[in-house]
Amino acid sequence: MExxxxxxxxxxxxxxxxxxxxxxxxxxKLKIRRGTxxxxxxxxxxxxxxxxxxxxxxxxxxxxxxxxxxPPVAAGAPAEEAGVSYIKSPMVGTFYRAASPxxxxxADVGTKVVENSPVCIIEAMKIMNEIxxxxxxxxxxxxxxxxQPVEYGQRLFKIKxx
Amino acid sequence: MIQxxxxxxxxxxxxxxxxxxxxxxxxxxxxxxxxxxxxxxxxLADEAICIGGPKSSDSYLRADRIISAAEIxxxxxxxxxxxxxxENAKFAEQCESCNIKFIGPRSKSIQMMGDKSVAKDTVKKxxxxxxxxxxxPVASEAEAVKxxxxxxxxxxxxxVAGGGGRGMRIAHNDVSFAKEYHVARNEAEKAFGNxxxxxxxxxxKPRHIEFQILADSHGKVLHLGERxxxxxxxxxxxxxxxxxxxxxxxxxxxxxxxAIRAAEAAAYENAGTIExxxxxxxxxxxxxxNTRVQVEHxxxxxxxxxxxxxxxxxxxxxxxxxxxxxxxxxxxxxxxCRINAEDPARNFVPSPxxxxxxxxxxxxGVRVDSHVYSGYTIPPYYDSMIGKLIGFGSTRxxxxxxxxxxxxxxxxxxxxxxxxLHKAILADPIFIEGKATTAYMEDFMARTPPDLxx
Numbered sequence: 351m352e353x354x355x356x357x358x359x360x361x362x363x364x365x366x367x368x369x370x371x372x373x374x375x376x377x378x379k380l381k382i383r384r385g386t387x388x389x390x391x392x393x394x395x396x397x398x399x400x401x402x403x404x405x406x407x408x409x410x411x412x413x414x415x416x417x418x419x420x421p422p423v424a425a426g427a428p429a430e431e432a433g434v435s436y437i438k439s440p441m442v443g444t445f446y447r448a449a450s451p452x453x454x455x456x457a458d459v460g461t462k463v464v465e466n467s468p469v470c471i472i473e474a475m476k477i478m479n480e481i482x483x484x485x486x487x488x489x490x491x492x493x494x495x496x497x498q499p500v501e502y503g504q505r506l507f508k509i510k511x512x
Numbered sequence: 513m514i515q516x517x518x519x520x521x522x523x524x525x526x527x528x529x530x531x532x533x534x535x536x537x538x539x540x541x542x543x544x545x546x547x548x549x550x551x552x553x554x555x556l557a558d559e560a561i562c563i564g565g566p567k568s569s570d571s572y573l574r575a576d577r578i579i580s581a582a583e584i585x586x587x588x589x590x591x592x593x594x595x596x597x598x599e600n601a602k603f604a605e606q607c608e609s610c611n612i613k614f615i616g617p618r619s620k621s622i623q624m625m626g627d628k629s630v631a632k633d634t635v636k637k638x639x640x641x642x643x644x645x646x647x648x649p650v651a652s653e654a655e656a657v658k659x660x661x662x663x664x665x666x667x668x669x670x671x672v673a674g675g676g677g678r679g680m681r682i683a684h685n686d687v688s689f690a691k692e693y694h695v696a697r698n699e700a701e702k703a704f705g706n707x708x709x710x711x712x713x714x715x716x717k718p719r720h721i722e723f724q725i726l727a728d729s730h731g732k733v734l735h736l737g738e739r740x741x742x743x744x745x746x747x748x749x750x751x752x753x754x755x756x757x758x759x760x761x762x763x764x765x766x767x768x769x770x771a772i773r774a775a776e777a778a779a780y781e782n783a784g785t786i787e788x789x790x791x792x793x794x795x796x797x798x799x800x801x802n803t804r805v806q807v808e809h810x811x812x813x814x815x816x817x818x819x820x821x822x823x824x825x826x827x828x829x830x831x832x833x834x835x836x837x838x839x840x841x842x843x844x845x846x847x848x849c850r851i852n853a854e855d856p857a858r859n860f861v862p863s864p865x866x867x868x869x870x871x872x873x874x875x876x877g878v879r880v881d882s883h884v885y886s887g888y889t890i891p892p893y894y895d896s897m898i899g900k901l902i903g904f905g906s907t908r909x910x911x912x913x914x915x916x917x918x919x920x921x922x923x924x925x926x927x928x929x930x931x932x933l934h935k936a937i938l939a940d941p942i943f944i945e946g947k948a949t950t951a952y953m954e955d956f957m958a959r960t961p962p963d964l965x966x
């Protein structure tokens with residue numbers, strides 16, 4: 351492998367999010383890894399559980415300026431573990447754990463649910479919408495607080511399938 | 513006092529509204545679809561809420577989710593931009609009933625002007641010329657011929673249930689009318705299941721000239737001059753300019769007054785546009801009113817120096833327009849080119865994809881309104897307009913040369929755009945002479961080899 355090719359590989363790595371690259375040829379082995387103080391990975395906009403709000407942190411400069419040449423990244427989400435999924439909000443509104451302040455919460459950590467089990471209420475425009483699990487499994491984690499505003503697609507519950 | 517505005521739109525107009533809000537010290541909330549996470553205005557807004565999946569029908573057209581977002585974020589007003597819900601009277605009404613200020617006219621004005629025949633009737637009563645025609649469908653061939661003769665040939669026979677340029681036949685005299693009338697009825701019956709037709713005067717090779725209106729909530733209605741939008745392809749505008757190279761000072765005055773009368777007849781508030789067709793003899797006819805801010809508003813902003821989006825927000829805030837008709841100066845000439853992600857050499861097929869290198873032109877008299885940047889991926893779910901280039905100067909000649917120069921510097925690599933097409937039009941003698949009518953683009957494409965505009 352020539353120096354020129356190695357330089358090309360380094361360049362490709364810089365311009366992507368690859369953290370590690372390895373190649374083996376006859377009599378030649380190359381491994382390149384991004385250092386901890388190497389190019390920062392640009393995480394744009396929201397974290398995995400976006401409290402709605404974005405621009406405030408990046409208001410100093412438009413994010414694209416930092417990202418020049420870096421392919422756009424969708425909201426940095428933690429890697430999907432096997433058998434784990436998320437119940438996401440199908441609407442914009444306010445999340446409630448129970449049907450009313452005096453009622454018991456629909457679901458807690460450890461609750462087993464099936465497809466039509468109610469898991470929470472999302473209030474949108476004064477209408478209380480019961481949200482169903484739409485999957486079978488056990489609640490692992492509740493990702494939003496009671497009374498928190500949520501957006502479309504926001505992760506509400508972490509569920510272990512089955 | 514409006515302190516926070518929800519921007520119910522995307523792309524370049526959403527960015528435009530964010531900019532105006534920032535200058536006014538107003539907080540912004542961007543609502544966006546999952547396909548627009550990387551959008552520039554979403555990153556620049558103070559807050560952002562995802563309202564749905566990539567399709568417009570699952571996001572930007574979801575009035576319920578937009579209003580829900582407005583409520584949980586406690587906004588004072590919603591700016592609808594153009595397209596989407598901007599001319600949806602029901603949405604404006606929902607805002608009104610939720611006590612959120614809709615930045616635009618009242619819902620009843622939107623409703624009135626949204627119905628094309630109600631609109632024509634309304635402005636006709638205010639003494640604004642409309643395209644002469646039968647008042648509704650014709651009951652018989654005899655009645656149709658009578659109307660055709662009264663209007664004067666040529667006439668166009670249109671299907672009542674038609675649209676999109678279909679179900680229309682043109683007749684130039686009594687003999688051809690007798691034939692075309694029956695053909696039109698048969699075609700209408702086959703295509704739309706309804707053979708009813710109406711008659712309108714056929715205006716040959718008209719110019720499309722529209723007047724920008726600003727009206728406050730205290731009764732003041734002003735016009736900010738005209739825009740000539742004759743360069744169109746399949747009824748989609750490509751280039752707009754102001755002033756129109758065709759209008760005389762006298763005709764401009766008459767049409768300006770007519771535009772104001774039309775807006776007053778609709779009890780209009782906020783920004784709007786009155787569209788006219790103008791024939792070769794200078795006869796002008798009202799065709800419709802757009803009850804929203806338009807794509808081509810920058811043309812008027814550069815000619816008059818008036819910030820239309822800021823004025824919209826001020827008007828919505830209940831403020832009075834602090835200038836009069838006589839204060840408005842038309843000092844410059846401005847030309848706008850709509851840059852689309854399309855391939856003009858292959859019948860304008862859309863060209864979504866990732867922009868590799870983006871370099872926008874600048875310099876004296878150049879304005880670029882665009883939300884794209886190097887590395888941005890154009891989502892395939894929405895329209896193909898990626899930006900607007902506006903060149904302006906003290907004369908039309910300067911504006912032409914400047915816009916051409918700016919187009920030559922404009923680099924957008926990785927996708928196909930209509931930049932080369934715009935350059936070819938700006939270099940075309942007929943356009944340079946100011947002779948373009950709505951028939952221009954068809955003629956231009958027919959006589960220009962594809963390698964000159966791609």
